[in-house]
Amino acid sequence: MALEADRTGLNRTREAHTPFLSSRRRMTTMESLIGLVNRIQRACTVLGDYGGGTGDNAFNSLWEALPTVAVVGGQSSGKSSVLESIVGRDFLPRGSGIVTRRPLVLQLHKTEEGTEEYAEFLHLPKRKFIDFALVRKEIQDETDRITGKSKQISPVPIHLSIFSPNVVNLTLIDLPGLTKVAVEGQPETIVEDIESMVRTYVDKPNCIILAISPANQDIATSDAIKLAKEVDPTGERTFGVLTKLDLMDKGTNALEVLEGRSYKLQHPWVGIVNRSQADINRNADMMLARRKEREYFDTSPDYGHLASKMGSEYLAKLLSKHLESVIRSRIPSILSLINKSIEELERELDRLGRPVAVDAGAQLYTILEMCRAFDKIFKEHLDGGVKRIVSEADGYQPHLIAPEQGYRRLIEGALGYFRGPAEASVDAVHFVLKELVRKSIAETQELKRFPSLQVELALAANTSLEKFREESKKSVIRLVEMESTYLTAEFFRKLPQEMERPAVANSKNQAASPSPAAQDLYGDGHFRRIASNVSAYVSMVSDTLRNTIPKACVYCQVRQAKLALLNYFYSQISKRGKIKDYILKIKCLKSVSDSKLYMLWLQGKQLGLLLDEDPALMGRRVECAQRLELYKKARDEIDAVAWDLSNCCVIHSRISVDFQVIFSVFGVNMHRLIMETPVDAPIKDKHEESPRWKKPTVVFLGGPGSGKGTQCANIVQHFSYTHLSAGDLLRAEIRSGSEVGSMIQSLISQGRIVPSEITVKLLCKAMEESGNDKFIIDGFPRNEENRIIFENVLRAKIKPAFVLFFDCPEEELERRIMNRNQGKEDDNLETIKKRFKVFVESTLPIVSYYESKGKLRKVRTWFFFFSMIVTITCCSTILILIFFLKINAAKPSQEVFEEVKYAQLTYNKSAKWPD
Ligand SMILES: Nc1ncnc2c1ncn2[C@@H]1O[C@H](COP(=O)(O)OP(=O)(O)OP(=O)(O)O)[C@@H](O)[C@H]1O
Numbered sequence: 051m052a053l054e055a056d057r058t059g060l061n062r063t064r065e066a067h068t069p070f071l072s073s074r075r076r077m078t079t080m081e082s083l084i085g086l087v088n089r090i091q092r093a094c095t096v097l098g099d100y101g102g103g104t105g106d107n108a109f110n111s112l113w114e115a116l117p118t119v120a121v122v123g124g125q126s127s128g129k130s131s132v133l134e135s136i137v138g139r140d141f142l143p144r145g146s147g148i149v150t151r152r153p154l155v156l157q158l159h160k161t162e163e164g165t166e167e168y169a170e171f172l173h174l175p176k177r178k179f180i181d182f183a184l185v186r187k188e189i190q191d192e193t194d195r196i197t198g199k200s201k202q203i204s205p206v207p208i209h210l211s212i213f214s215p216n217v218v219n220l221t222l223i224d225l226p227g228l229t230k231v232a233v234e235g236q237p238e239t240i241v242e243d244i245e246s247m248v249r250t251y252v253d254k255p256n257c258i259i260l261a262i263s264p265a266n267q268d269i270a271t272s273d274a275i276k277l278a279k280e281v282d283p284t285g286e287r288t289f290g291v292l293t294k295l296d297l298m299d300k301g302t303n304a305l306e307v308l309e310g311r312s313y314k315l316q317h318p319w320v321g322i323v324n325r326s327q328a329d330i331n332r333n334a335d336m337m338l339a340r341r342k343e344r345e346y347f348d349t350s351p352d353y354g355h356l357a358s359k360m361g362s363e364y365l366a367k368l369l370s371k372h373l374e375s376v377i378r379s380r381i382p383s384i385l386s387l388i389n390k391s392i393e394e395l396e397r398e399l400d401r402l403g404r405p406v407a408v409d410a411g412a413q414l415y416t417i418l419e420m421c422r423a424f425d426k427i428f429k430e431h432l433d434g435g436v437k438r439i440v441s442e443a444d445g446y447q448p449h450l451i452a453p454e455q456g457y458r459r460l461i462e463g464a465l466g467y468f469r470g471p472a473e474a475s476v477d478a479v480h481f482v483l484k485e486l487v488r489k490s491i492a493e494t495q496e497l498k499r500f501p502s503l504q505v506e507l508a509l510a511a512n513t514s515l516e517k518f519r520e521e522s523k524k525s526v527i528r529l530v531e532m533e534s535t536y537l538t539a540e541f542f543r544k545l546p547q548e549m550e551r552p553a554v555a556n557s558k559n560q561a562a563s564p565s566p567a568a569q570d571l572y573g574d575g576h577f578r579r580i581a582s583n584v585s586a587y588v589s590m591v592s593d594t595l596r597n598t599i600p601k602a603c604v605y606c607q608v609r610q611a612k613l614a615l616l617n618y619f620y621s622q623i624s625k626r627g628k629i630k631d632y633i634l635k636i637k638c639l640k641s642v643s644d645s646k647l648y649m650l651w652l653q654g655k656q657l658g659l660l661l662d663e664d665p666a667l668m669g670r671r672v673e674c675a676q677r678l679e680l681y682k683k684a685r686d687e688i689d690a691v692a693w694d695l696s697n698c699c700v701i702h703s704r705i706s707v708d709f710q711v712i713f714s715v716f717g718v719n720m721h722r723l724i725m726e727t728p729v730d731a732p733i734k735d736k737h738e739e740s741p742r743w744k745k746p747t748v749v750f751l752g753g754p755g756s757g758k759g760t761q762c763a764n765i766v767q768h769f770s771y772t773h774l775s776a777g778d779l780l781r782a783e784i785r786s787g788s789e790v791g792s793m794i795q796s797l798i799s800q801g802r803i804v805p806s807e808i809t810v811k812l813l814c815k816a817m818e819e820s821g822n823d824k825f826i827i828d829g830f831p832r833n834e835e836n837r838i839i840f841e842n843v844l845r846a847k848i849k850p851a852f853v854l855f856f857d858c859p860e861e862e863l864e865r866r867i868m869n870r871n872q873g874k875e876d877d878n879l880e881t882i883k884k885r886f887k888v889f890v891e892s893t894l895p896i897v898s899y900y901e902s903k904g905k906l907r908k909v910r911t912w913f914f915f916f917s918m919i920v921t922i923t924c925c926s927t928i929l930i931l932i933f934f935l936k937i938n939a940a941k942p943s944q945e946v947f948e949e950v951k952y953a954q955l956t957y958n959k960s961a962k963w964p965d
């Protein structure tokens with residue numbers, strides 16, 4: 051199996067190693083569908099997803115989506131004998147009481163005539179059982195391994211594969227026989243336990259019920275029919291089997307039941323005649339028993355007219371055919387479920403994050419990556435958050451009351467009041483930063499699963515912030531002190547001088563009388579002026595500090611937080627990493643006695659401890675990864691079957707039965723389309739012969755958003771073409787709400803390519819409905835499978851002219867799609883990336899294919915372009931062979947259109963499409 055042994059611990063069988071077989075071993079056509087389901091079922095079981103309902107409900111059950119045949123019957127209904135007759139071997143445990151205590155998933159594989167029969171268990175990979183008595187013993191032993199020797203039952207199935215030329219391809223699930231009372235040694239709840247286990251299978255709409263009833267009992271008392279009637283009242287998925295016909299009372303028969311009069315089912319009842327108890331006791335040959343059964347019906351006066359539809363061989367064939375067709379019809383919904391599950395699991399794995407590495411280097415790397423993620427968020431917040439706080443924090447206004455001690459003392463004293471608000475600014479920024487650290491840690495998705503790391507990171511970041519706060523405080527205090535120690539002399543020089551000068555006499559004789567100014571020298575006015583001057587100075591300093599304090603905060607705290615918030619953490623972490631490595635080395639050298647180092651070892655926590663995830667989360671990740679692998683493999687297998695089948699058609703140059711099968715797999719009625727084409731003629735001739743739409747069809751290819759649709763709209767306006775966009779047709783199908791629509795939706799949302807059958811069907815339908823005979827096919831074929839179907843099916847209907855490739859750089863495509871705004875749900879960044887990938891991986895090779903036919907024209911220069919136009923205009927008889935043109939789609943739309951028109955005008959109508 052593709053799931054690795056160490057991850058599942060369940061690689062127990064060869065099939066368990068590879069329940070999904072390599073393509074070499076892959077069976078083809080009809081058988082492949084049952085084989086495919088078998089492989090998926092086995093892989094599901096390995097991962098705990100099986101019908102018994104105990105699988106992990108947190109996951110979608112793939113098992114439940116798979117069609118199964120459950121064998122249901124009461125005790126002694128002849129259930130085991132029916133199964134043995136179908137297989138043609140004696141291999142089931144027998145005895146009184148409840149023998150089948152675990153579901154037995156019995157997978158029958160038809161091998162070539164003359165090959166040896168053998169059996170294999172999923173739980174015993176390397177053992178091939180040739181002796182079927184040992185198979186019986188192993189079923190008993192394996193049952194006991196889970197249930198003990200008690201009479202308990204377990205829903206965990208046993209998987210048994212039988213390879214034989216005497217079987218048809220079929221998978222059956224044998225369930226414990228329904229019982230009415232608990233007999234000696236059985237738990238009291240056994241009756242309900244068995245019924246509820248059987249119900250978990252038969253309740254599912256994908257379950258085909260093989261209801262076994264003995265003919266020698268009244269059908270109205272049949273446990274199997276009673277249950278089937280409840281869960282499948284219309285009888286659509288129930289096959290009634292009547293056993294023990296030969297044991298009925300003389301003179302009675304079971305025609306009422308077999309002819310559907312007693313209890314009507316949608317499928318015919320099948321009568322069976324098994325070996326008698328005496329035959330079983332003496333190990334009578336099963337092949338002989340089959341022959342006897344045939345003879346019984348052929349010669350029966352009661353059942354002779356039904357003989358061809360009776361017996362275990364007929365039953366096996368009937369079931370195999372039915373199972374095959376049910377699987378076929380279910381493939382779209384299985385694919386849809388798989389795709390949905392893949393998306394869900396991928397999302398969940400993204401959420402859970404990658405598994406934690408085991409070595410110190412990788413652990414360090416993981417931690418650093420998370421730090422980077424945190425740091426990024428922190429910086430984003432920083433750019434928004436701090437600015438606001440810093441600008442709010444500068445609103446301090448000191449209120450100065452100046453004592454009369456001269457300017458210097460007054461000012462110095464006043465400036466002292468700035469200390470408090472300056473420190474408060476630093477604190478405010480500090481708290482904002484701290485809050486941002488908390489917020490950023492909470493918002494860092496990657497950190498969510500590591501609580502210890504969150505704590506350590508917060509601790510280290512806050513330690514750094516404390517350091518920055520101290521630095522910042524020192525700086526702002528220094529700024530305040532600088533203002534106190536050096537007063538700006540310029541300010542004082544500009545003060546009105548007369549205020550300071552003593553009064554002067556007017557004339558020699560005149561006694562000096564105090565001027566009004568002098569009178570005011572020691573009055574209120576004087577002090578008011580000093581106060582006002584001091585205040586003016588303080589306010590000037592305040593303005594300066596209002597600018598410089600935030601600068602200091604930003605420089606010492608914000609800038610540092612941006613540059614070096616985690617430096618302390620990094621140094622701690624790297625020390626731990628080194629210590630750990632060192633210790634490990636020392637331990638290897640057996641010199642752990644170095645006590646100093648050992649102390650360090652104990653002090654420093656191991657890196658691994660920081661990454662101490664919740665074990666439940668780790669388990670969940672492993673489960674998700676395994677499921678994802680299962681679903682992806684299953685999807686590939688289903689795709690491969692489709693691919694194998696469609697290839698058959700190409701290889702044989704005819705539409706084979708298989709091809710029709712795969713068309714109908716997708717519920718597509720391609721029969722008419724196919725049958726209308728001369729399929730037995732060689733492909734080459736086929737295309738030359740009267741296609742239904744004779745006018746040339748042009749194919750537009752290019753990356754998503756390269757402008758194909760835009761140019762199609764232009765063409766439609768100027769030329770009488772009908773534009774058929776494969777993508778738009780698929781989107782319309784989604785909107786129609788059909789079953790296929792949901793599968794398409796799931797593929798489109800992943801940028802994946804829808805199976806050709808569906809796209810071709812939609813294209814043909816649109817062509818028919820258009821009433822036109824000239825088409826541009828936009829965006830098809832876009833992978834190799836598309837191309838093959840295009841060449842072998844669509845080409846029979848149309849006359850392809852040329853492929854026009856729109857060449858455009860990816861950045862331009864992305865820009866255009868993101869701006870397109872046409873409500874296309876796959877126009878989102880996530881899907882776009884996937885579409886580009888698919889385009890490069892799948893569509894470009896198709897472009898190269900047509901290029902390899904030697905028909906490629908490089909992007910033409912304008913000179914070339916105009917010269918060609920001139921040539922055409924001057925000499926219309928010149929026809930230029932152009933099968934393949936490359937359009938420089940990065941040019942403006944109108945210019946692109948000129949190129950498109952040119953291509954349209956100049957292609958050689960008589961030239962052949964490359965074979
Ligand atoms: N030459 C151009 N220059 C600039 N923008 C363009 C040009 N051609 C088309 N666009 C714009 O780019 C977007 C994608 O174009 P359009 O839908 O035609 O691409 P498309 O190839 O049909 O895409 P898709 O493969 O998804 O169907 C549209 O919004 C369209 O208007």
Ligand SMILES: O=c1ccn([C@@H]2O[C@H](COP(=O)(O)O)[C@@H](O)[C@H]2O)c(=O)[nH]1
Pocket residue numbers: 754755776777778780797798799800801802803804805809828829830831832876885
């Ligand atoms: O032939 C086709 C065409 C389209 N798809 C799917 O549809 C989307 C959208 O197609 P656009 O042509 O880009 O509109 C594309 O990504 C495919 O998922 C397809 O499968 N087969």
